[in-house]
Structure formats: structure tokens, C-alpha cells
Amino acid sequence: MQTNHSVSVDCVVFGFDGRSLKCLLIKRDGQDLKLPGSLITDQEDIPTAAYRVLAEMTGLRDIFLKELSVFSDPARVGDKDLEWINHFYGVQTTRVVTVAYYALVKLDNKIMSHTREKEAFWKEVVSITSLAMDHKDILNKALAMLSRDMTHSPIAFELLPRKFTIRELADLYKAVLGVEIDNRNFRKKIIGCGYILATDEKEKGVAHKPAAYYIFDKHRYKREEKKTRKLNFINWNE
């Protein structure tokens, strides 16, 4: 029935630098680009393997991570790639089924220097034309799921610094969803939700009226979430 299969994990790690959405890539053998990933070991489950990969690449333990889907085309890993895998991991695999995840990180100095050390780099998502194996498919699916998730749950804050301006938040939505946003109505919605709170700090050195910094109050969100209980529950176009 089955010969020699392996299971791997691949992570689409997203970051936002204030202008555009980036994705963490590594260069295998100094050649083709791929997503960070690894075969799983005997003792670990797959989320653990994903966190292991992320910790190694970013130095962080506490990262937003979500399963995307499984990629299992028997031909998804070509002979050359298979050779590389068998050599690199010291195994004798004929097929690799991979479980893809997407992760969200805040692009601060710490993570930037860590990824630089690992010879990984951040590439603007829109400029990524091809990747090794089926990794481009994985990236596309991750983008679709990120768009969907960003409209249905407050995960944008995983990509922003702890303190952010409302403009930065809007810019993130514009970059990921490709929508136009009316500054004034967006503001109203954000302030009105009750769990995005103004701090007393302001931007400095910007060529316009400085904006206040806000923070996302996770606990307040959880409380609101319980209250909400929408009965207006059907929304088939989402």
C-alpha cells in the first residue's frame, strides 16, 4: 500500500513593514528560493515541528501560527528535490507530503537581524514570481487565507508593532486586501469597537499632524466577543 513516505512542514511567514506585505524566504544551496520548512521527527507532532522551524528562523517562540492545508500531490517533489531532501536529512524517502502553515510576525530590529543571520530574507509578496517545488501554490493559498482571516478576526495586530496608528492599520488592510479605505469611517469603526485604545503617545517627526498611537486590548476583545452573539448570522458573501 505505502512505501516510504515522509511528512514535512512548510511555513509561509508574513511580515509588514508599513508599506507592503513581505514573506520570509530561504535560498537552498544558494540557488532556488523556498519557504522555510523541515521534515517532522518521530517524536513531535506537526504544529511542534512548525514552531521549531519558526523558532530557528526568527528566534521567536510566541508566534501566530495557523494551519493552511496539506499538499500531497505524489509528484509535488521532483527527483532532484527528493535527492536533496534524502541527502540533507539522511533519509530514504520516495514521497513527501507537506503540511503548510502561515505565520504572522512583527518586523522589528530583533527579528530582522536574526533572519539575516540565518541567511533568510524578506521579499515583497507581490514580487515573488516562482519558488521551488509547489511552494508558490502554498504561498498563493496562504495569501487567500490571510485575506479571509483578516476580515473575520483581529489578526492584523500580529503584523503591527504593539503601538500603532490608525493609519498604519488602514495601510495594512489596503496592502493585504487591496481595498480603498475612507480614513474617517475606518477611524469610527476602529474607535467604536471598544478594544482598540488610544495611548497618550504621538508620532514624532512626521510631515503632518502627528497621530496618536493605539494598542489592541486582547482581553477586552475576548469579552466583547462573548457579548456579541450575532443573530444576523448569515452572510454568504464572505
Next chain:
Amino acid sequence: MQTNHSVSVDCVVFGFDGRSLKCLLIKRDGQDLKLPGSLITDQEDIPTAAYRVLAEMTGLRDIFLKELSVFSDPARVGDKDLEWINHFYGVQTTRVVTVAYYALVKLDNKIMSHTREKEAFWKEVVSITSLAMDHKDILNKALAMLSRDMTHSPIAFELLPRKFTIRELADLYKAVLGVEIDNRNFRKKIIGCGYILATDEKEKGVAHKPAAYYIFDKHRYKREEKKTRKLNFINWNE
């Protein structure tokens, strides 16, 4: 790194009989209950394996199917279960990673007689207390995803006959989401969406005013979907 792993697929097959949500279960060795599933073969990818399992159990090829997630706890399959799997499939596996799917089917006579033949049966979801291995966890996750998906996309119709009354649709939502529904406002929403069309057939032999049968027009839905382009895009409580 890796010894002898296998990949399997497990399907949570949901059906609705007009009263409550049911799930297809099979009895292994006449003993404990489990979800229908199978190891994958060398040549097939995982969705193909899932469709193979579904075709065998239900006799149907055209079924709504969606990936749920991967279950990969190294200890998820106990020694006894492993023994059974190795014996049944003629393999020498030490670990089985499973990819769970959920499927939606219309409970008509055809499928009922087919599942009866296969010695599978439909059990009311709320009455399922325990299943083999981690299959109860899989079922729970499937239920959560079904609830979510039913509010965001028109998949309810995969569980209903082609012609259905608005009451039947409402009953389905009540059963799955556990919500109260105002008949009159629900009706308005359904009729108003533009892609649920009245036929000229009516219920017969019911002890009240007979309701008209409606059909879901998939093509019209797709067209509406493209038009919609919601800018009211943020809804974090869903």
C-alpha cells in the same frame, strides 16, 4: 529522523434528515465506532483518497468535501489500533498521521440503502459520546468548522434536497447553529438574496398551509458574489 510513518484520511460525513444533524459512522470489528477513512496509497493524493473513501461508503462521486486539519499527535493511534491497521492494510507502520475532511451529503433513499449495505450508519451528532482513537476530536473540530462555514457560504444546500422549503432551511440552521430564527425575517433575507428561487411546487399532506418549494441557483449566486464587493469588510466577531 523518521522511521515508518503512514498518512491516512478520515472523513466526517454530515447529513440532515429534517430534524437533526447526523454523522456517518462505521463499526470496526463490530466493536468501537469510528469515522470512515483509509490509508492513502502511493499513487493518490489525499483529496483523491478522501473521494475514494466517500465513493465507497456512499456510492456518490460528486460530494461537497473540505479539508479540516491534520491530526498528528505521535500517540494518537494506540498500540492496539496500530496492530489493527498493520494487519488490515498489510503494512508495518509505527505512526499514522491523518488528514481530516468533512463532507456534506443529501440523505435520500439511494444513499441510505448504500450506507446500510456497507454496514455504516447515521448517528445523531449530539448523541455521539465517544469514538475510536482521536475521532471524537476530529468530529468536534468538524462541527466547529461546519458552523463557521454555514454562516459564511451557502453550503447548507449541500445538506438539503434539491427542492426544499424555507422552513426546512431554517430548521437546518437551527439544528446546526443552535440559534432561534424569526420565520418572517429569515424568509425576507432568503427571498431577497436573489439566488433562491421559488418553484411552482408545494408541499403535500402537511397539517398546515403547504409551503412552496425553493431551489438554490448556484449560477446566480456566483454572479451575485462577483457583484457584491463588500467594502464593509471588517467584521472581527465572526
Next chain:
DNA sequence: TTTCTTAGCGTATTTTTTACGCTAAGTTTG
């Protein structure tokens, strides 16, 4: 014939979304 149940239409109220005017607070430019 009355009662019971659900179908199905309508209307008024409230809530949410959208469109958009306007002033404020900074920097940059001439």
C-alpha cells in the same frame, strides 16, 4: 365549524454603513 399550525406579506423602528464637510496640527516650500 372551530381550532391549530405554519406560510407568507407588510410596516415601523433601530442599528449599521456610507458619503462627505470641516477644522486642527504639524512640516515643507517659496
Next chain:
DNA sequence: CAAACTTAGCGTAAAAAATACGCTAAGAAA
């Protein structure tokens, strides 16, 4: 140093969507 420019941030009015709920209609059952 004033004018121009940019984004912040408040407000208001109109439009659209969701909700609450009254009412009649059509059948079977009592």
C-alpha cells in the same frame, strides 16, 4: 514668515440593513 500641503480627527446626514412584530391565508385535525 506666510502660504501650501498633508494627514488627524470630529461631526452630520442619508442610505441600507437588521429587527420586532401585526396580520391574513391555507390547509389538516378535532
